[in-house]
Amino acid sequence: MIGFELQSIEPDNVPVAIGQLIKNGGRMQMVYGWQPDDGHLELRYVASRGVNEDFLVLRCVPRGPLPSVAGISPLLGWHEREISDLFGLKFTGLPEPYRLVLHDGASPVMPPLDRAYPFDTPMPFEPTEGGMPVVDSADVQRLPFGPVRADVVESVELIFFYIGEHILHLHPQLFFKHRGMEKRFEGRSLAHGVILAERVSGVDSFAHGLCFCQAVECAAHCIVPPRALMLRSLLAELERLYNHLHYLGHLSHTTTLKVGEAEGKLLEERAKQINGRLTGSRFLRGLLIPGGLRCDLAPELWLSQALEDLRKDVAVYTAMLETTNSHLDRLITTGVLNRQVAYDQGATGPIDRASGLDWDLRRDHPYAAYGELPLTVPVRTSGDAHARAQIRIAEIDASIALIQRILLLLAAGPVRVDCSPTPHSEGLGWVESPRGSLFYGIHFDSGSTLSRVKIKSPSFSNWRVFPLTVHDSNMMDYAINEASFGLTVAGCDR
Numbered sequence: 001m002i003g004f005e006l007q008s009i010e011p012d013n014v015p016v017a018i019g020q021l022i023k024n025g026g027r028m029q030m031v032y033g034w035q036p037d038d039g040h041l042e043l044r045y046v047a048s049r050g051v052n053e054d055f056l057v058l059r060c061v062p063r064g065p066l067p068s069v070a071g072i073s074p075l076l077g078w079h080e081r082e083i084s085d086l087f088g089l090k091f092t093g094l095p096e097p098y099r100l101v102l103h104d105g106a107s108p109v110m111p112p113l114d115r116a117y118p119f120d121t122p123m124p125f126e127p128t129e130g131g132m133p134v135v136d137s138a139d140v141q142r143l144p145f146g147p148v149r150a151d152v153v154e155s156v157e158l159i160f161f162y163i164g165e166h167i168l169h170l171h172p173q174l175f176f177k178h179r180g181m182e183k184r185f186e187g188r189s190l191a192h193g194v195i196l197a198e199r200v201s202g203v204d205s206f207a208h209g210l211c212f213c214q215a216v217e218c219a220a221h222c223i224v225p226p227r228a229l230m231l232r233s234l235l236a237e238l239e240r241l242y243n244h245l246h247y248l249g250h251l252s253h254t255t256t257l258k259v260g261e262a263e264g265k266l267l268e269e270r271a272k273q274i275n276g277r278l279t280g281s282r283f284l285r286g287l288l289i290p291g292g293l294r295c296d297l298a299p300e301l302w303l304s305q306a307l308e309d310l311r312k313d314v315a316v317y318t319a320m321l322e323t324t325n326s327h328l329d330r331l332i333t334t335g336v337l338n339r340q341v342a343y344d345q346g347a348t349g350p351i352d353r354a355s356g357l358d359w360d361l362r363r364d365h366p367y368a369a370y371g372e373l374p375l376t377v378p379v380r381t382s383g384d385a386h387a388r389a390q391i392r393i394a395e396i397d398a399s400i401a402l403i404q405r406i407l408l409l410l411a412a413g414p415v416r417v418d419c420s421p422t423p424h425s426e427g428l429g430w431v432e433s434p435r436g437s438l439f440y441g442i443h444f445d446s447g448s449t450l451s452r453v454k455i456k457s458p459s460f461s462n463w464r465v466f467p468l469t470v471h472d473s474n475m476m477d478y479a480i481n482e483a484s485f486g487l488t489v490a491g492c493d494r
Helices: 011-023 076-087 190-197 202-220 226-254 258-279 301-323 325-331 339-347 385-409 458-465 477-484 487-491
Strands: 004-008 029-036 042-050 055-060 141-145 157-163 164-173 427-431 436-444 448-456
Touching: 004 436, 011 029, 011 042, 011 055, 029 076, 029 436, 029 448, 055 427, 076 427, 164 301, 190 202, 190 226, 190 448, 202 226, 202 427, 202 436, 202 487, 226 258, 226 301, 226 325, 226 385, 226 477, 258 301, 301 385, 325 385, 325 477, 339 458, 458 487
Parallel strands: 004 055
Antiparallel strands: 029 042, 042 055, 141 157, 157 164, 427 436, 436 448
């Protein structure tokens, strides 16, 4: 079973170690901070190495400002800025030395993720305009759009610098709805932790709950029963199905293909109804527990036929999308993300696979029952909005085939075991969610109570990458490009 290897490292050695890791074919995933019981700050640098190898976790105890490694692994830039905002640690040589999570004008009484932060003290805030790029041309216009946008779109302020229809630069300001989810886990029980995890991002409820449970099981060295592992994989693919169908409907909305929008969202509804019939929850909530599942499921009798009926209708729908010229004309060459930028900046999921990066946690670092299942991982190379849509179309078919395989292999047996982490243990969980790689880092205190829960969501990574596909594009394509990324603000803001 794949886990993680923990190594301690001196602060001054961090840049060299990360540079060597990348040179040897590894890839950084995140860095986060936490405070053990004695109150000092520790950092954990998490990296993937080769396929089917344990993750590498570097433990570093800073004794002052740390050298930034964003110049070596650019995707860590946002993580370092987040640590600066929430733990007060400074990084020297940080390429983007300004706030990320805390808006300008926020004046916390102490770093917000310090364990001593008073829960009952509101954070003082005085509205202040943040730093913006300096523009020395009268022809360049500035357009602030948001944070309240049309319909029920999540809150984010998009600041465009443009000439006519040509976008020169996009500055997205996120974290208007930051809910302090990681802080909410402190001092909670495992049962409460699962409930919180399932509510970090509504459209990825099962992925977050599964990732949390797997991190707990890693800390407890818990062996989950085979039937529970198979059912977890089945449920994860059901979540992927309705997410991708919603994505295709929403993308059709942005290209003004109204019939395509209606059909995609109708198929999404059918997928959710299958979820509800199988589990009692359209969003697959309330089933997970560390050690397995709360109760057994009986999908064998009817689910196969329901999915086959859905598959036939999805095949007709996606074939029509792929032959509708007015739709394709708006997608092809829109929002191109090249392979090197995708790698350097940390793109994940369908976004990096559309840019030629063949990486999927289900296959490369198997969890649940994925190590026993044949998995098709579609990859495209053009890196545009059309490629991102094609990845999701191919994954719908692959997910249905995978579920049908699970139904054939599903054997009787228990679906849960006791799972009790030891005091001061820590665990790492990972899931290939519908939007990409999701990680949970979990630490326990002297009992079985949660001390720190770190969440690295795929939208945190992909929101960082997205503006790079907007620069030097045009206003008419912006909404299509954003929709093609399948971003969630809740998943990013946490």
